[in-house]
Amino acid sequence: MKQSTVEQIEMLRERMTDSALKKGRGHPETIGLSRQLDELLNRYDSDQTGIQEQE
Template identity: 45%
Template sequence: MKWSLEEEIEYIRAKMMDTADKEGLTADQTMELSRELDRLLNQFQTEQQKCIGSEGKTWT
């Protein structure tokens, strides 16, 4: 099954929160998941900006 970017973001976010609860905010696994979530969120934002740019709209 191929996940949408939004589904992947939500999955990693939930996994990160669970890991942080169990292992702590500064645990290696928590930090890895945080970096992955940042990467996915940046990708999502870039895709959203491309869609808005292609429609000729601007942020207000």
């Protein structure tokens, strides 16, 4: 079953937070997860904006 975008956002957020706590905010893994989360949030925001404009 495919995860919803909101579920993907929450999963990435949890992974990023866990990485930051264990490895530090400047660790490459944490930064990579942060970038992935940013991209997903931007895509979600864009999708939501498109839906609102159609209404």
